[in-house]
Each structure stands twice: as structure tokens, then as C-alpha cells.
Amino acid sequence: MFRVILIVGDGMADRPVKELGGRTPLEVAYKPHINELARNSVLGIWDPISPGVRPGSDTSHLSLFGYDPRRYYSGRGPFEALGVGADIKPGDVALRGNFATVDDDLIVLDRRAGRTLPENQELVKYLNDNIGFVDGVEVKFYSATEHRVAVVLRGFALSSDISDTDPHEVRAKVLSSKPLSNDENAVRTADIVNKLTLMTYKLLKGHPINEARVKKGLPPANIILFRGAGSISYIPKLQEREDIIVNRCLAVSATAMIKGVCRLVGFEVVTPSGATGGVDTNVISKAEEVLKAYRNGYDFIYFHLKGTDAASHDGNARAKIEMIEKLDRAVGHLLSNLDLTSTVLAITSDHTTPTSVKDHTGDPVPVMIYSPELIGDGISDFSERSARKGSLSRIRGSDLMYTILDYANRVNKFGA
Amino acid sequence: MFRVILIVGDGMADRPVKELGGRTPLEVAYKPHINELARNSVLGIWDPISPGVRPGSDTSHLSLFGYDPRRYYSGRGPFEALGVGADIKPGDVALRGNFATVDDDLIVLDRRAGRTLPENQELVKYLNDNIGFVDGVEVKFYSATEHRVAVVLRGFALSSDISDTDPHEVRAKVLSSKPLSNDENAVRTADIVNKLTLMTYKLLKGHPINEARVKKGLPPANIILFRGAGSISYIPKLQEREDIIVNRCLAVSATAMIKGVCRLVGFEVVTPSGATGGVDTNVISKAEEVLKAYRNGYDFIYFHLKGTDAASHDGNARAKIEMIEKLDRAVGHLLSNLDLTSTVLAITSDHTTPTSVKDHTGDPVPVMIYSPELIGDGISDFSERSARKGSLSRIRGSDLMYTILDYANRVNKFGA
Numbered sequence: 001m002f003r004v005i006l007i008v009g010d011g012m013a014d015r016p017v018k019e020l021g022g023r024t025p026l027e028v029a030y031k032p033h034i035n036e037l038a039r040n041s042v043l044g045i046w047d048p049i050s051p052g053v054r055p056g057s058d059t060s061h062l063s064l065f066g067y068d069p070r071r072y073y074s075g076r077g078p079f080e081a082l083g084v085g086a087d088i089k090p091g092d093v094a095l096r097g098n099f100a101t102v103d104d105d106l107i108v109l110d111r112r113a114g115r116t117l118p119e120n121q122e123l124v125k126y127l128n129d130n131i132g133f134v135d136g137v138e139v140k141f142y143s144a145t146e147h148r149v150a151v152v153l154r155g156f157a158l159s160s161d162i163s164d165t166d167p168h169e170v171r172a173k174v175l176s177s178k179p180l181s182n183d184e185n186a187v188r189t190a191d192i193v194n195k196l197t198l199m200t201y202k203l204l205k206g207h208p209i210n211e212a213r214v215k216k217g218l219p220p221a222n223i224i225l226f227r228g229a230g231s232i233s234y235i236p237k238l239q240e241r242e243d244i245i246v247n248r249c250l251a252v253s254a255t256a257m258i259k260g261v262c263r264l265v266g267f268e269v270v271t272p273s274g275a276t277g278g279v280d281t282n283v284i285s286k287a288e289e290v291l292k293a294y295r296n297g298y299d300f301i302y303f304h305l306k307g308t309d310a311a312s313h314d315g316n317a318r319a320k321i322e323m324i325e326k327l328d329r330a331v332g333h334l335l336s337n338l339d340l341t342s343t344v345l346a347i348t349s350d351h352t353t354p355t356s357v358k359d360h361t362g363d364p365v366p367v368m369i370y371s372p373e374l375i376g377d378g379i380s381d382f383s384e385r386s387a388r389k390g391s392l393s394r395i396r397g398s399d400l401m402y403t404i405l406d407y408a409n410r411v412n413k414f415g416a
Numbered sequence: 417m418f419r420v421i422l423i424v425g426d427g428m429a430d431r432p433v434k435e436l437g438g439r440t441p442l443e444v445a446y447k448p449h450i451n452e453l454a455r456n457s458v459l460g461i462w463d464p465i466s467p468g469v470r471p472g473s474d475t476s477h478l479s480l481f482g483y484d485p486r487r488y489y490s491g492r493g494p495f496e497a498l499g500v501g502a503d504i505k506p507g508d509v510a511l512r513g514n515f516a517t518v519d520d521d522l523i524v525l526d527r528r529a530g531r532t533l534p535e536n537q538e539l540v541k542y543l544n545d546n547i548g549f550v551d552g553v554e555v556k557f558y559s560a561t562e563h564r565v566a567v568v569l570r571g572f573a574l575s576s577d578i579s580d581t582d583p584h585e586v587r588a589k590v591l592s593s594k595p596l597s598n599d600e601n602a603v604r605t606a607d608i609v610n611k612l613t614l615m616t617y618k619l620l621k622g623h624p625i626n627e628a629r630v631k632k633g634l635p636p637a638n639i640i641l642f643r644g645a646g647s648i649s650y651i652p653k654l655q656e657r658e659d660i661i662v663n664r665c666l667a668v669s670a671t672a673m674i675k676g677v678c679r680l681v682g683f684e685v686v687t688p689s690g691a692t693g694g695v696d697t698n699v700i701s702k703a704e705e706v707l708k709a710y711r712n713g714y715d716f717i718y719f720h721l722k723g724t725d726a727a728s729h730d731g732n733a734r735a736k737i738e739m740i741e742k743l744d745r746a747v748g749h750l751l752s753n754l755d756l757t758s759t760v761l762a763i764t765s766d767h768t769t770p771t772s773v774k775d776h777t778g779d780p781v782p783v784m785i786y787s788p789e790l791i792g793d794g795i796s797d798f799s800e801r802s803a804r805k806g807s808l809s810r811i812r813g814s815d816l817m818y819t820i821l822d823y824a825n826r827v828n829k830f831g832a
Contacts, residue, residue: 373431395810399467402466402469403778405468406470411470413776414469415474415475415492
């Protein structure tokens with residue numbers, strides 16, 4: 001069995017960029033180490049979900065790790081909560097929430113409490129300090145961007161089969177959450193969410209922060225509206241899966257959502273100092289963490305670089321090229337410190353984020369897999385274009401994980 | 417409609433072999449007939465299950481014949497029984513078993529009765545002669561390698577949803593099989609398996625073979641421990657399927673497991689004299705059987721060659737090359753005796769068995785399909801590498817069977 005290092009440039013794949021003369025950032029970037037490895041690798045293109053379907057970072061990562069997202073993805077609530085660093089277990093119910101403004105009759109005046117809410121974290125801490133439990137169920141709020149929060153309910157016999165309290169329009173009254181089935185657990189959970197809604201109102205309406213906001217002419221953040229209840233179905237950890245053989249898994253990432261998904265499927269997670277998730281991230285310190293894990297005997301190491309996606313969402317092709325060149329230097333650092341006779345190394349992107357679109361698209365992404373047991377395709381450039389000619393051809397979804405692990409001799413036989 | 421001959425070199429596909437200068441046995445082998453046919457064929461690569469997933473011989477053959485193994489494969493019990501020549505029907509429950517050594521309190525002293533058990537067949541015959549039925553359910557034991565057996569239960573209202581009697585450790589007591597659901601049939605089947613376990617103990621403990629073994633200082637084979645209960649779900653025979661048109665199907669093979677799967681899906685099976693399943697097999701006599709069936713009007717003929725896999729499991733690249741060259745001569749013999757204006761001929765491998773790994777891997781395998789109605793790809797060499805450039809591209813699972821039958825005009829329309 002070989003050890004595996006999987007390297008992902010988040011949103012690294014692109015479409016031809018006009019200002020680059022119709023080439024992509026990956027084609028333009030100076031990346032001698034990646035190209036040298038490419039020459040000895042098999043190349044191909046990979047559809048993170050299926051052709052044309054635009055992946056989220058959550059669904060594409062489930063897929064990347066060999067979990068069919070159509071089976072295991074359970075809605076935005078729990079994954080948004082993962083994205084803000086929540087710890088979620090099967091059985092928990094997670095909801096998305098907004099700080100909002102209501103009047104004394106609970107009529108919604110502003111669904112986003114003005115949208116700008118620098119006091120978000122402070123208010124979330126206040127709620128957590130003063131609620132804790134509702135009817136024996138543990139309640140934990142997590143602060144997100146602007147007016148957004150996530151909440152996780154943990155306890156026995158909960159169900160996410162409940163409706164929103166968010167009326168999704170202004171001048172409407174806050175809704176009562178209702179069970180969407182006859183399930184007792186849903187009846188109970190809806191009741192808890194309704195109680196929780198009133199508690200947020202009672203705690204927030206007279207809070208000094210809101211008094212100050214009103215004085216400044218800003219809408220008070222005096223209630224939380226809930227929507228998108230979901231729970232995570234049982235996901236077997238990588239180590240528990242009978243079809244593959246991986247034991248010690250480590251992920252190096254600075255991105256909350258990715259770290260959440262990684263933990264969910266059984267990775268230990270480390271964020272090295274200087275790793276920011278942005279274009280200013282320290283890539284070499286990430287490579288150092290990878291090497292440390294490699295020396296310590298981890299058999300599956302995931303190296304995630306967010307900066308390429310951040311540059312793409314900004315529509316900044318130049319910054320993206322720079323990130324890819326940083327990644328190349330990190331790959332070079334790895335290559336000179338790894339034993340390539342017993343290591344499988346794969347490089348890909350979790351989805352395409354064209355700098356022209358500034359968002360994820362459903363295009364296939366290039367992938368390259370180096371294995372000591374394979375003769376490479378001899379393609380000495382790694383890009384969206386060159387990978388189309390590779391011998392891996394076009395594979396999809398969780399096929400990639402199995403293909404990588406197969407070349408590392410870590411897939412168990414299906415059948416006899 | 418054309419007639420179809422499907423030729424499989426078991427485990428024929430390989431990875432680059434160091435001692436062959438990085439080429440594969442298929443690349444190195446002298447195979448003028450296969451290559452001549454390749455030039456007029458369409459080529460491609462095929463994933464027996466899906467990319468990266470390592471197939472067993474059973475699952476890959478289900479797939480090869482157009483049956484999704486994720487739907488039809490029902491665990492090792494029944495397929496292991498098929499592998500030792502058992503006749504299994506839907507509704508039967510099959511279990512794997514070990515001859516084991518227990519003391520008077522049914523504490524397991526040796527789960528394998530010393531592992532070496534040349535008396536296996538004789539003891540199995542004794543059990544079959546003296547048991548026959550338990551509670552109206554027919555019981556038949558089949559001898560397997562070393563200490564292993566398979567048992568098939570046949571009768572109404574059986575269920576494989578039961579636990580093992582094998583405690584899977586020594587110094588533990590033989591377990592009681594328990595129903596794993598509330599299903600009445602499971603309760604009844606567990607009860608039968610428990611009675612059967614005690615019967616094997618009563619019959620075996622005083623058997624002269626065991627008395628002789630004890631005298632020689634060998635552990636007596638005085639009970640059978642059962643595990644892995646499974647049953648085969650209903651599998652429509654090829655002839656019964658409404659999506660394809662095949663009538664008379666013949667398989668030429670010398671391998672018990674393959675013959676079992678072939679029978680299960682509707683093939684008549686023949687093992688010509690001199691066919692051994694090993695590297696010493698007489699390939700020309702197999703080709704003769706194919707030609708006989710062809711002249712007798714069979715419309716789907718399967719030609720299975722095991723020797724390539726046997727050589728691979730031994731890690732013997734030279735023997736593998738020799739087997740491929742034998743196969744080539746058999747193909748030559750076929751080509752000079754077939755009417756190629758009305759015959760579709762496909763050559764592939766059921767999975768990759770790299771001589772470096774000595775076991776099946778999940779790599780894609782090359783496939784070539786000759787049809788009188790197709791213009792070939794003009795690729796005059798059939799190998800793992802060349803097939804990547806073929807026009808079939810990369811297909812998976814049961815797609816191959818449909819593709820072959822489509823080129824023989826034997827697929828019914830889906831829709832109007």
C-alpha cells in the first residue's frame with residue numbers, strides 16, 4: 001500500500017480568460033514542479049458532481065472524499081453550520097438564522113436587521129450564555145457573516161422535518177414552526193424552535209447593543225428568524241468504510257466549511273500559522289504540515305488551498321495566477337522531501353470558478369494522479385486543456401477517490 | 417442480427433511491468449491475430465464496476481453480462497457456493513463454513529481444524545449422506561479448499577437475515593445463530609442453522625477420520641462453523657430479459673465460480689477436455705467448443721480463459737505473456753473458421769490483475785469490439801495503452817454488454 005497526498009486548489013480550474021489571450025490562469029502560471037510531476041502522471045478531467053452541475057464547496061468535497069452527495073448531502077442548514085465552524089453530529093438539527101427586526105406584535109420590519117451587523121459575534125455570545133438548553137435540548141448559536149447565524153440543536157429524538165419561522169417577507173408576522181410530518185420528534189422539535197424564537201426576542205429586545213443601534217437610527221437586531229432545518233445523516237468515517245483502506249487521515253486547511261466537512265468524514269484537521277484561506281496565505285507552512293504528517297505516518301493527507309477560489313470570486317486572474325505559482329512552490333517543496341517510490345500524489349480542483357463568472361460552474365476540472373506503479377501519460381503540462389487528452393479520460397464524482405486509492409492499492413475487492 | 421462471441425482473458429489487463437521495460441504483458445505478447453482483428457475493431461477502456469473499484473470475478477462477470485452487481489450481488493456466501501460448483505436458486509440460503517475443532521462444551525479450540533484437511537471431501541460426503549433435510553429444508557454441503565465448505569439450504573420461507581455461528585475467535589463458545597430481523601423466516605432459518613450445527617458435531621465427533629487425526633496429533637474436524645449467510649435475489653436469465661435479444665447461450669470455461677455465474681444467468685456451460693483453468697490449459701480445444709456451438713446455432717458464446725489470471729496471481733509476467741500468445745492462436749483458429757460478415761467478436765478482460773500486485777485492482781481494462789457493420793479505429797495493436805485512444809472512449813459496468821449487443825443489433829428499443 002502506498003500513502004496518499006491529495007492536493008486541491010479550490011476553484012483553481014477556470015475558463016479561457018480574455019485578458020490572458022484566451023488562456024486560463026492554470027495555463028499561464030509558471031509551475032515547473034507541477035508540470036514535471038504531470039509528465040509522470042496520468043491526467044484526465046473530473047466532474048465533481050456530474051457534468052454541468054454546479055457544485056458547492058460542501059457537495060464537491062463530499063464527492064472528492066468518495067461520498068455521493070446525492071446520498072449524503074442533507075441541505076444547507078447543517079453544512080452552513082459546518083461552514084462557520086460548528087461541530088455537528090448525526091442526530092443534531094441545524095438551522096440557518098437571520099438577526100432581524102420585529103415590532104411588538106412580532107411583525108417583521110427588516111428581515112436582516114439592516115444587513116450590516118458588526119455586533120453579530122457579541123450578540124451570539126450573549127444568546128449562548130443565556131440560553132444553553134431548551135426542554136433538555138442543547139442549543140448553540142454560531143456567528144456567521146453580516147446578519148447571519150447558524151444554530152445547532154443537540155439531544156435525543158429531534159427531527160429536521162419542520163417548517164421555517166422566517167416568513168421570508170416584511171410586514172408579515174413571525175411564523176410558528178410546524179412539524180411537516182406526524183412524527184412525534186418533529187412535533188417536539190418545532191415546539192423547541194418556537195420557544196427558542198421567543199427567547200431570542202426576549203433576550204435581544206432590551207439589549208444595550210440594540211438600544212445603541214436605535215439611537216443611531218439603525219434597525220435593532222431583536223429576534224432571530226430560522227429557516228432551512230436539516231440534519232446530517234449517518235456518514236461512515238473514511239476509517240469505518242469497508243470498501244477502502246485508510247487509517248490516519250489529516251487535512252491541512254484554513255477554511256471553516258472545508259474543515260467541517262473534513263472532520264465529519266474522519267480527518268484530523270490542522271491550520272498552520274500563516275494559513276488564512278485568502279490570497280495572502282502561507283503555502284509553505286501548509287506544505288510543512290503535510291510533510292510533518294507524512295513523517296508521522298499518516299496514510300491519507302489532504303492539502304487544501306483556498307486562495308485560488310478567493311481570487312476567482314474577486315474576478316482577479318492575476319491574483320489567481322500568483323496563487324497557482326505559490327502552490328507550485330509548495331508542490332516543489334513536497335517533491336524534494338517525499339519518497340516518490342511509495343507515495344501517490346494527486347492534484348485537482350474541487351470545482352471550476354471562472355474569474356469571468358466569479359462563482360462556481362459545473363465545468364469538468366483537470367486532475368493528475370502520480371503513482372509509482374503507473375507509467376505517466378507524458379503530458380508535460382497540467383491544465384484544463386491538456387488534461388482532456390489524458391488516459392484517465394473523464395470520470396465523475398466519487399470515482400476519483402476510488403481511482404486514487406486504487407493506484408495506492410487501498411481499495412478492497414467488491415466480490416470474491 | 418449477428419451472432420456474438422465474447423472472449424475474456426481473465427485478469428489479462430496489467431500495469432507496466434518493470435522487467436518488461438515498463439510495458440505490459442499484453443503489449444509484449446506476440447499476438448498477430450488479435451492485432452489484425454483490432455485494426456478492424458473499435459477500441460476503448462472499460463470499468464468492470466466503476467473507476468477504481470476492485471472487482472471480484474463474480475461481480476465483474478455479473479457486470480460483463482449486463483447485470484449491475486450493486487443490484488444483483490448478494491454477498492460472498494452464495495457466490496462462494498457457486499464457486500465450488502453449487503447449484504443455487506433464488507430463495508436458497510447459502511453460507512460459508514469451516515471445519516473446526518471444539519471441545520465437549522463447544523468451546524472453539526481451532527477455527528480451522530488445523531487448516532490442512534485432506535479428508536474434507538470424504539467428511540462432506542458423510543454429512544450429505546446422513547443429513548439431507550432439517551425441518552423439511554433440504555441441506556447440501558459442498559467441499560471447498562482446505563478446511564472450507566459451503567452449504568446450501570433449499571426450501572420455502574427461508575431468510576438469510578441471520579447471524580453467524582462462527583464466533584470468529586478461539587476459546588469462545590460456538591454461537592447461536594440469531595435472526596437479525598423480526599421476520600418469521602429469519603427466526604426459522606436461524607433455528608435450522610443451529611440444529612444443523614449440532615448435527616454436524618454429533619456426526620463428526622466420533623467419526624473414524626477424526627479418531628485417526630487425534631491419534632496423529634492433529635486437531636479433529638468435529639464441527640462446522642457457519643458465517644456469511646446470503647441468498648441470491650431473483651436474477652432474470654439473459655433469455656428472459658426484455659431489453660436484449662439472446663436465445664441460445666453457451667459458456668466455455670473450466671473455472672467453477674465462472675461456470676456458476678454463467679449458469680445463474682442462463683448459459684449452458686461446457687468444459688472441454690484439456691481445459692484446466694490453469695496455465696497448462698488446452699486453448700485450442702476451447703476454441704473448438706466455441707466453433708461447435710457456433711455451427712450449432714448458438715447466438716451468444718462466451719469464451720473464458722483463466723490462465724492469464726492464474727499467472728498474474730503468481731506474479732509471473734512471462735507465463736502471462738505465454739497465455740496471451742496461446743489465446744492469440746485460439747483467436748486465429750476462430751477467425752479462420754467464422755463467418756466474419758455476420759459475427760460480432762469482442763475481446764476484453766474481466767478486471768486488471770497486475771503481476772506486481774498479484775491481485776485484482778480497479779484499473780480500467782482494454783476492450784475491442786469487431787462488428788461487420790463498423791469501421792474500425794485502425795489501431796493495429798490491442799493493449800491497455802492503445803485502447804485509451806479508441807473511439808469507444810471509457811465505458812462502465814453493464815454498458816459493455818449493451819454496446820456489444822447493440823453492434824449485433826440485439827438490443828430492444830427503450831421507448832417508441
